[in-house]
Amino acid sequence: MRNVIIVIVVIAIAAGAWLFFKARGVQQAAVKWEGPIDEIVFEDIKRDEKDRDRVNVNLTSRIDAPVAEVFESFQNPERSQGLVEEIKLAKVLSGDDQKKTVEFHITTLGQLQVLVVDLSYLKDQSTIGIKTVEGVIDIDGKYALTASPDGKKTLVSYTATQRNKLPLPVPESVERSAIKEQFANLMRAIKRDLEQRGKTVSEAPREMRFAA
Numbered sequence: 223m224r225n226v227i228i229v230i231v232v233i234a235i236a237a238g239a240w241l242f243f244k245a246r247g248v249q250q251a252a253v254k255w256e257g258p259i260d261e262i263v264f265e266d267i268k269r270d271e272k273d274r275d276r277v278n279v280n281l282t283s284r285i286d287a288p289v290a291e292v293f294e295s296f297q298n299p300e301r302s303q304g305l306v307e308e309i310k311l312a313k314v315l316s317g318d319d320q321k322k323t324v325e326f327h328i329t330t331l332g333q334l335q336v337l338v339v340d341l342s343y344l345k346d347q348s349t350i351g352i353k354t355v356e357g358v359i360d361i362d363g364k365y366a367l368t369a370s371p372d373g374k375k376t377l378v379s380y381t382a383t384q385r386n387k388l389p390l391p392v393p394e395s396v397e398r399s400a401i402k403e404q405f406a407n408l409m410r411a412i413k414r415d416l417e418q419r420g421k422t423v424s425e426a427p428r429e430m431r432f433a434a
Contacts, residue, residue, distance in 0.1 A: 261406040267398045281380045283409040289369045291421040292376045295412045296350045299324045302411035360385040374423045
């Protein structure tokens with residue numbers, strides 16, 4: 223009996239140590255996302271005052287390509303696979319030009335996440351809806367595309383509510399960093415897709431970044 227207790231204690235200590243080092247690694251990875259990020263020109267990420275498990279997200283990026291071309295990249299999410307190191311898999315499970323169900327394997331803060339999402343495409347409104355089907359995060363949001371006055375560039379505004387389904391609470395700073403990293407990596411992937419297809423404008427001046 224004594225030996226069994228010792229084994230249980232050793233396993234518990236090992237499990238606790240593993241969780242500690244895993245959490246510490248995630249927190250360390252989050253540090254690099256605390257400052258300004260090139261792909262994000264506006265950010266406002268806040269936990270809901272009434273529901274602390276819910277996060278309200280508002281992020282904006284600028285892409286130097288016309289709205290129609292950016293929308294077309296969103297309509298082909300499978301092309302994002304491998305365009306940035308963090309997007310390991312982007313597989314369309316079903317759908318058409320109006321709606322697609324996509325499985326993503328994405329590394330966020332050094333941890334692999336598997337998400338299945340529904341993407342809905344409203345071309346006449348230049349918006350893309352996103353809603354989680356499976357995963358550790360509940361996402362309900364949209365990407366709204368706005369053309370610059372000359373029509374050569376696009377502002378991508380992401381608004382959403384997100385809720386973690388992890389068994390343990392996530393520090394707010396880590397949660398903010400994870401949200402920013404996922405958004406920034408998606409924007410990088412779209413930019414690289416557009417560059418490969420020769421759809422971006424050259425030498426566009428960088429606009430001033432601001433944050434709430």
